[in-house]
Amino acid sequence: MAFPKNFLWGGATAANQFEGGWNADGKGISTADCMTRGSRTTPRMTTYKTPDGEVKGARFFFTGDAPAQGSQYGVFEGYDYPSHNGIDFYHRFREDIALFGEMGFKTFRMSINWTRIFPTGMELEPNEAGLKFYDEVFDELHKYGIEPLVTLSHYETPVALCNTWNGWADKRTIECWERYVTTVGNRYKGKVRYWLTFNEINIAQMAPYMGGGVGYSTPQIVADTCKHQFLGSARAVQILHSIDPNNMVGNMVAYGATYPNTCHPDDVLKAKLVSRGSHFFFDVQATGKYPNYKLKEYERAGIEFHLTEEEQQLLLDGTVDFLSFSYYMSSVTSADPKVIEDAKGNFMGGVKNPYLKASDWGWQIDPVGLRYACNELWDRYHLPLMVVENGMGAQDTLEADGTIHDPYHIDYLRGHIQEMDKVINEDGIELIGYTPWGCIDLVSASTGEMHKRYGFIYVDFQDDGTGNGDRYRKDSFYWYKKVIASNGEDLD
Numbered sequence: 148m149a150f151p152k153n154f155l156w157g158g159a160t161a162a163n164q165f166e167g168g169w170n171a172d173g174k175g176i177s178t179a180d181c182m183t184r185g186s187r188t189t190p191r192m193t194t195y196k197t198p199d200g201e202v203k204g205a206r207f208f209f210t211g212d213a214p215a216q217g218s219q220y221g222v223f224e225g226y227d228y229p230s231h232n233g234i235d236f237y238h239r240f241r242e243d244i245a246l247f248g249e250m251g252f253k254t255f256r257m258s259i260n261w262t263r264i265f266p267t268g269m270e271l272e273p274n275e276a277g278l279k280f281y282d283e284v285f286d287e288l289h290k291y292g293i294e295p296l297v298t299l300s301h302y303e304t305p306v307a308l309c310n311t312w313n314g315w316a317d318k319r320t321i322e323c324w325e326r327y328v329t330t331v332g333n334r335y336k337g338k339v340r341y342w343l344t345f346n347e348i349n350i351a352q353m354a355p356y357m358g359g360g361v362g363y364s365t366p367q368i369v370a371d372t373c374k375h376q377f378l379g380s381a382r383a384v385q386i387l388h389s390i391d392p393n394n395m396v397g398n399m400v401a402y403g404a405t406y407p408n409t410c411h412p413d414d415v416l417k418a419k420l421v422s423r424g425s426h427f428f429f430d431v432q433a434t435g436k437y438p439n440y441k442l443k444e445y446e447r448a449g450i451e452f453h454l455t456e457e458e459q460q461l462l463l464d465g466t467v468d469f470l471s472f473s474y475y476m477s478s479v480t481s482a483d484p485k486v487i488e489d490a491k492g493n494f495m496g497g498v499k500n501p502y503l504k505a506s507d508w509g510w511q512i513d514p515v516g517l518r519y520a521c522n523e524l525w526d527r528y529h530l531p532l533m534v535v536e537n538g539m540g541a542q543d544t545l546e547a548d549g550t551i552h553d554p555y556h557i558d559y560l561r562g563h564i565q566e567m568d569k570v571i572n573e574d575g576i577e578l579i580g581y582t583p584w585g586c587i588d589l590v591s592a593s594t595g596e597m598h599k600r601y602g603f604i605y606v607d608f609q610d611d612g613t614g615n616g617d618r619y620r621k622d623s624f625y626w627y628k629k630v631i632a633s634n635g636e637d638l639d
């Protein structure tokens with residue numbers, strides 16, 4: 148069946164993963180710029196100098212090897228930082244947008260790199276060259292009738308904020324953020340109507356450096372970081388609504404179905420409790436209130452938490468207009484610690500699902516889980532939904548004649564689009580858009596690799612630094628073009 152007439156078909160990217168030009172035209176250093184290239188087997192590192200002057204790298208995920216307090220993150224000689232070149236969208240955006248136009252995109256998700264506009268985050272005046280770059284990008288998109296969908300923060304906190312007061316762990320970051328949001332909101336009024344506040348806001352729990360520019364972390368610091376980002380998100384909603392009542396502002400959470408390993412009541416309950424880990428973020432941003440289960444959890448963990456009356460009001464006034472999320476996979480959990488311990492599991496941990504296949508990177512493929520996730524969110528919040536990331540990272544082969552045959556990408560996306568069809572036409576859910584991740588090949592966030600490719604467009608940059616950056620249409624490019632042209636009816 149057809150998708151709604153105005154359904155926003157498109158693709159998604161993030162500045163730090165595809166722009167390159169990391170220090171061009173006055174841009175400052177973001178947290179992502181200090182992250183090295185890794186691989187499936189070698190973790191990415193964030194580089195820093197200790198108070199003793201030693202340069203080191205720390206794993207960025209799950210807090211990793213925590214650097215000593217007072218360490219300064221930065222870019223150092225001898226390391227390979229993939230964000231520095233990305234795929235050079237900074238210089239090639241016209242060519243790339245023409246390809247998005249050729250596919251018939253209705254929307255394009257991208258982030259503004261905060262450090263292009265405010266290099267350290269603390270300036271009082273913006274960097275005009277950075278503002279001008281995005282003016283040109285938005286104008287180019289509109290030339291093709293493509294509506295920009297802009298993430299305000301996609302793992303790109305100015306590293307100076309991280310080094311000065313531990314990023315979003317400190318309340319002062321909110322003031323810098325307000326200045327940034329007000330600046331871009333005013334500048335791009337009329338050019339950008341769809342906004343997302345923080346990409347995968349829940350990731351700050353597992354990767355505080357990446358999600359919140361937090362260089363030094365404890366459970367208390369993670370709770371403070373979440374609170375400050377919630378307040379920042381609510382302020383962004385207020386600011387953008389006051390600049391233009393037509394602005395639509397959404398949140399963004401990394402989300403997936405959580406299944407119980409068995410029908411044992413303990414497993415079923417455990418799955419519910421685990422899914423609160425991400426529902427918490429929707430709860431606050433959709434209802435404006437901290438849920439009781441989180442307050443109790445903080446109490447048990449001895450975490451101090453307080454909201455002033457003004458902050459409580461801000462959260463209530465700054466709820467989002469729609470909910471967005473990334474969906475790549477589902478996960479399975481068990482109440483039995485032994486089962487969890489033995490589990491080889493999925494990428495995000497947990498028990499392996501015997502009914503599902505996985506990508507080469509261990510991400511288990513589950514289109515039905517997307518339908519499950521949409522129903523969960525709709526039943527809880529009754530707000531319009533947008534799937535702003537989905538896809539499968541895979542290794543592509545560029546053939547001698549310039550073709551790329553990627554049936555695995557097509558199969559993955561087809562399965563998920565078929566489920567979205569049911570979400571809309573059987574479940575009656577207001578699903579308003581779909582932007583598959585990495586519509587053009589870009590740097591992987593978790594591994595920093597180029598050869599984990601999601602795109603409809605192949606980019607000839609390789610992990611060893613070779614490649615000329617030329618763009619090639621994959622088979623999936625022509626397939627997605629047909630999907631959009633038929634508004635989701637022709638999936639063959």
Ligand code: BG6
Nearest residue numbers: 161347473540590591592593594
């Ligand atoms: C999401 C992020 O978690 O997943 C993106 O918002 C990221 O930034 C995407 O790139 C896919 O993950 P990866 O590690 O394959 O790049």
